[in-house]
Amino acid sequence: MAHTLVWRSKYHFYPIGNTSAVSLTRDLPAQEAANILLLGCGDPRSVLYTIASEGSNSGRALDFTCCDFDPAVLARNVLLLTMAADDQPCATMWNICFHFKLDKESHTALVDQCKKLIGLSESLQEWNTSTYAPFIRMCTEYTLSELRRHWTLYVDMQDLPNSRLGAIRDGFDRQSKQNVKIYANTFTGTRSLGPLGINGIRVLSESFRNYWKTGVTSTDRKSVAAATLINPTFVYSLDGEKFSFHYGSNPFDSFHLAALFGNSKGTVTMTEVARAARGQFTDWCSSYRISSSSNPPPIVRFFVGDATAACRALHAFDATGTLKLGVPVAQWKTQLIQLSGDEYRPGGAPFRFNVVDTSNLEDHIGLLNVLIASVPLLAPTLTSVLYAESLLILGKDATKEFTEHLHADPTVIGILIGLCPVDYLSGFTTRSNTHELIMHHSLKSEVSQFHQVTTWKAPTAGDTIASQGAVLAPTFDGHQLGTLLYDIYQSLFEQETAMKFWKANQGNLAKAIAASNMSHYTRESFVLFLKLVRDNLRLSEEVWSEVMQRFIALELAAWSIQSMDTLHYQDLCGQLNRHGVYRLTFFNDKARRIGRLAAWETIPDLVRIVLVIPRENLAVLEHSKAEEIGTPPLHCDIFGPRSLNVFTAIHVAFGRAISIGTKSHPRVIFEEDRKGWEGDSSLVASFTAPTWILSDLDPPEALNIGFSVRDTPAACAALQKKLGLILRVFSARLMDESLVHILPEPVLSTKIPRPAPSYLHSEAMTTQIGESGAAAVELDEQCELITSLAIRVSITDQQSISLFGSSKIVPQISQLSPCVLRVALGDRTQDIAYPFPVSGSAQRLRLARRSLYIEVIVPASHSLMPDGMKLNPFPVINTRESLNTWSIHRVNLSKLPVLDVNAKKLGEWLNPHVGSMMSVRERSLRKKQRSDALMFIKDTLHSIFVRSSGIQGGSVQRLFALRDEKTNNCDTVFFISDLRFDLSSHTMICDGYVLPLTKKLLLEIEQPFSKLVNQGNMEYIGVFEGEMQSWKQLLPAFVERCRSSWDHGNNCEYKAQGTVPLTEEMETDPLCSCGRGKETEGMQKVGLWKKLAPYVTRVAMSPLFAVSYLETVGRDPDAYKCSVCRGRGKPRLKTCTACKKVRYCSTECQKKDWKTHKPKCKL
Structure with missing residues (x-):
């Protein structure tokens, strides 16, 4: 099996949920099945x-x-x-x-x-x-x-x-x-x-x-x-x-x-x-x-x-x-x-x-196993989405564990498997987990969980151009890719070796030992990961062979007596062969017909070994207390005087293995004991191994098949006194036909994808210069990070050949969208699509005037880098059947409860909540008055939330106008009808309407709008450099996310112009007219608003939160001060155990403050 087998000393039954319900259609277009x-x-x-x-x-x-x-x-x-x-x-x-x-x-x-x-x-x-x-x-x-x-x-x-x-x-x-x-x-x-x-x-x-x-x-x-x-x-x-x-x-x-x-x-x-x-x-x-x-x-x-x-x-x-x-x-x-x-x-x-x-399966089987299993089942559509989540905290810092669990850089994983967390690319999330952060930082010793949810989509699906046509799978240098995959392999398994475990966990040793039984991955897991990567990249057999030769060479070069890799190598090779991923040359030398293989007519590459473990031999595990031994991982092994090989992809069940075949054609049927753990039947284990191990390492008569506990630090501490140094539960002689059965194991049939085509043409992109190839991925010196993606344009257009070959003309490069760059050669243009968002401003060229090609080399981009999704972090994608927001989840406003702004102590929770949008980095930018469009958007959203709820600035304000600080122009007005609880995303929504002002519209609504300006108590919010452009991008997403009773018709301006938003310029309307004047019941609440109802479009505005695994969010716990003396802690601050709202550096300060604090303190 792809997940490690563990001894189930304690089983927890979950008949009811431990997290609140969510909408499973929150990222799909409104009408999509x-x-x-x-x-x-x-x-x-x-x-x-x-x-x-x-x-x-x-x-x-x-x-x-x-x-x-x-x-x-x-x-x-x-x-x-x-x-x-x-x-x-x-x-x-x-x-x-x-x-x-x-x-x-x-x-x-x-x-x-x-x-x-x-x-x-x-x-x-x-x-x-x-x-x-x-x-x-x-x-x-x-x-x-x-x-x-x-x-x-x-x-x-x-x-x-x-x-x-x-x-x-x-x-x-x-x-x-x-x-x-x-x-x-x-x-x-x-x-x-x-x-x-x-x-x-x-x-x-x-x-x-x-x-x-x-x-x-x-x-x-x-x-x-x-x-x-x-x-x-x-x-x-x-x-x-x-x-x-x-x-x-x-x-x-x-x-x-x-x-x-x-x-x-x-x-x-x-x-x-x-x-x-x-x-x-x-x-x-x-x-x-x-x-x-x-x-x-x-x-x-x-x-x-x-x-x-x-x-x-x-x-x-x-x-x-x-x-x-x-x-x-x-x-x-x-x-x-x-x-x-x-x-x-x-x-x-x-x-x-x-x-x-995938619920919180990540906690139980590991994030990579979740991806390996589920990614192949995603439909190849723009809207397909995968949700992964975790609850457990294994290390010191829960916010960093997500990236650690990937065992590689997120950009690398995104390109390898064709899926990436949306918030990693966009730099924000509309689902809040700041309450988790507060609990985690404030009550670390008492809180053992941290809820982390990630939304995975195709990296190109958020690009309004690249998403409209197929993007070629990237290519890798075989040597580099083999090295990268080897490093991932080592990251998965290196802590099996004791020396590496102790070295890696010196700062967190006690917790690491306690968690060491939580071993999620087997060699079969890694082989299935390789299969996923190969199938996604659609590599040719020649390239894949180069990749695997490099991987195996590194694996063999790293062999040492101290490394556990040597014991698992045959398991790895067998699984590579079994799943059709790679067949090593030693399989060409067939095993000898001796021992249990003597009568076989055909010797296969692989055998399945079935081991019967008598129930009495399990007593040491069955009779041990769960709290003493935990859930130790188990494996099988084949050992003799000169050899030991470990196999972790094993399957077990209680019952009887009954031989019904012959010595030349062995077969076994299994009779399961339905009583299982409550019965008294033997445990039957089976696993796959290379056949040659049974004949070529030790004489068959000297070989044994074992069933053992893996020697994790936790298992060694709990079980070595009971099981001995090597933790073997049971073993039987290979030649013992009553306890060991040997069966031929076929290689699994697998559908190998056809190699990716060399070129693709898309109607969404211009191809006037020639043919664009696949993006070539270049890794850094350590083969850990992607340094660049390069696309070669082979020039075939005669006019372009003349321009390029006979002059010194230098192609001009511009970035059209996160993944698409435009190459201009005179008046001829060519659009090239990368498989991941890129930083076009950092592009460089490689020109070959004789060979007639242009190579455009760019770094990959994510949220904290220039360009990429920063060009438009809020895309609305045309799925051909509908429109869909990519980075902002959908809501049904009619189902969300309304906030009572007269509620008790509203500001005590709402102000910190909307204030937690910004990361520490963004707060620093704001303090230093640096320019950052997303930070400016968050600041404006904060103003709208705190004023519309009345928790800042006095009375409740519901009418807002965005005013450009540079020109003093105002072209966007918000009417806030209600504040609502976005329950499943743990945040708030401003349910309102937007009125984009144009010169033509102002003439039409001059009278009611003038009355609104003069009598409507309008709040003006200043917007800064680049912010208004971002608002023009954001508004279509805020509209689309709450669309429910209307559709985009045949006359939709988005469809006609082929772009969302329609414009990013001041005094122009970025929205189509399809939703204008629809669902305007909220506009009827205020007399001055009523006559403007036909001109507004409903929006659902929400905070845009920083991503906690990318940036520090909220206050650093070390930055808190004592409530009495303002000191930093002796050595650490302690929180009041009753109310959890104040901190003290010492017992003396707590006693000094008790008289004042006692009346305010509530359990």
Whole structure:
């Protein structure tokens, strides 16, 4: 398997979500059909919230494929969705979904619904004729059988013997008591409050303790007393029949509580929190019920399987049409994934997706594994998007961990795989995580999570020109690319070697040791990464061979007795061969027919080795406490007197391996023990190895097959006394036919992409000079960073040949867009498209007048560099079917709650929130009065937010005009109708209207506009150098993001002129007229605004936040001062443990301030 196998000493069941719901269509155009893949999907909160956010009139087709490796999660999801479709009482559904203790009425409803589902699910054919089939589908027969098994368990639990019921109840009671005792304060739930997070610590901690004390979310005594039955949907999971419900779970984490706290005029209570969450749940379920009866309804598909295995199966179907790849559904299972032929057929279930959401799988399998698995499933469209997120903090600085987890520079990764984080290129994000930063900096010792979400898109998709035509895949020097890939390989695995581990973690040793078992990558992972890179770059066999020869040469040159690489080399070579990535020459020398191979007619390159590990040999692991050994990684090895080779891509399951073949044609079938961990069967492990190891290194009679714990620092500390120095759990002789089976292993069929074409022509770009080739990537001396991209234009046009060949004319270069440069040769022009945003101002030329070519060499650009996306950080892209914002997410304003500007202590949270837009760098620029367009935009947005909310400057102001400081001209007026909570993005929206002023329009609206200027209490905001141009770029995005009731018609000016915005000049209108005068209900609130309603366009303005993994955001924690003496700390400042709002350098200062601070301090 592509992810490291670990010993599952403790399993955590996640039946409910630990982050608030998000809209999964937030980056798609308004009407585009959404094929959405949710990997590690968890509960259906985001599915329900997406459907509710879309609204009943969206017209968008929605198709969700929900994948999770725990069938219990999906069984609960189908249970909820079918109950919602049946219009069951929301109070009952809430109880079943979130309470681990149920009243009799809810329990009866649960059992009745399960019986109904059992009756409809004897087979896929029967399910597909049920009333639920139009909107709930199963991807595999196994999925349905597993869900049906769980529904049966739920029904039968009430009839279990008292001893088993007592054991279940005892497990729940133990964890309940422990949680109530240990967790005085919890911080994860405050994430659902966004910028108000710190205000919710007290009440959400109380609600957490109440939930774990009573098993219900209610504080009503009657409701608590009535909940006497354990909810069976919290009992059964992959861990069997026991309490495995995650100890940190809180039902309220799934919901949006910012509006509740932000609009409160007093102290929020637990009852209010529960009421708000229930209200949202009711709205979501109601929306789902209505949509499920629409035509067509949103389809929700379910797929039981490990995320990486499911992705491989879907990709194989896409590439070869096979329904059965031969991949197990997950570790500890032998069932192979077989896609349903009824679903996966022409016009059936999607296997390419324009949205892939990976939850926080990054924490569980590693970011590169997430990308390796999911990128091949993205549809090749401009709007396709992948979401990745993480919660865990492994090192000292959570803000830096994202780039560390890539194991290479983001620009390099973006070009290698054709996907890049949007905020890395644009330099801002409209999703706020500044509340995470505040918690991280202020409460490091108490907060173990940091929520980081990244949005990945094709790097050229944000270019309005390059996106309209195909861009050639870049080319690399084979030697350089091989070196780069070797460095990534070393970054992934170097800390397997003890000396390198200790050296790399000297400053953070204790945490590094504790986290050392979290080893995500195997050699198969890296091979699949190579395959992804090769397929994306579409390299020729000749170039790829050069790349791999360089890689292997570096690998062999670095061999040493201290390096773990020597032990994993055969694993690496075998996986390269198996996946069709590269076949080393030593495979040409076939293994000898001796030992277990003696009777084989044909000797393959690879064998599959099956090792049976008797259950008693696992006792040392099974009987060890989870808190002592953690989850150590496991591997198999082949060893003899002179050799040791380690294999990490192994698969295991409990049961029996039964030999049914002959010595010349060996075959094995596997009989799985359905009791799994609760049974007493042996553990059967299998892995792939090069065949020659069994005959050429040591005599077969001297070889052994082992099953071992990897010697991580954490595993060594916990298990060396029990297992010995090499941590071997079990081994058997290769020649022992009762415990070791040897099978031929075929090389996997793979679809090798055709080499990229040499030239491409696009109607969106001029090609008057000749033919433009692919961009050649040049790496730096260390082969770590991209120094330049070079495109060669071969001159074929006769006029251009005459100009270029017979004179000293120098081509002129201009940059048209982030990825596109224009080469001008006299009056002849040629547009050239790079596969990544570039800095055209730093271009240099290589001219070959005899060979007749022009080479344009430029550095790649990202947000902190000139040009690139800085030319227009807010593009609106023409997808040919619609328009779409690229760097600003969409919102449905009608679904966002309005801010009450009269709420209590509004300024205490809103001012810091909008003030946190700027990075430390930008604040420095502002202080020094340096010019930066994005910084100026943020400053103006800050002014609009604080004045329209009334938290600065006195009364609430809702009318704003942007005035150019240099010319004193004003051509843009904003009418702010409401401030709204953008709940899922943890930020705020100014819901308003924009009136772009032109000379022609001023003549038309002279009378009402003059009255507005004289009587409307208009606030003028000064804009500075370059800012007005940026506003002209930004306005179309702010308009497009909230478009819902109108379309761009045939007469749209954007379509006619082929550009968005229409203009960037002062006193001109950058917007098309399609949205003018639409959705103007907010303009009717003010008398002076009404007559201007036909001329305005609705906008949704939001803060533009700095990117925390690129720049320092907010105050450096070391810059805080003591509240008493203003000192820096002795040695560090400590925060008041009650209110978390003041800091002291010492106990003496805290005592001195207590009399003054006590009345203000609130828990």
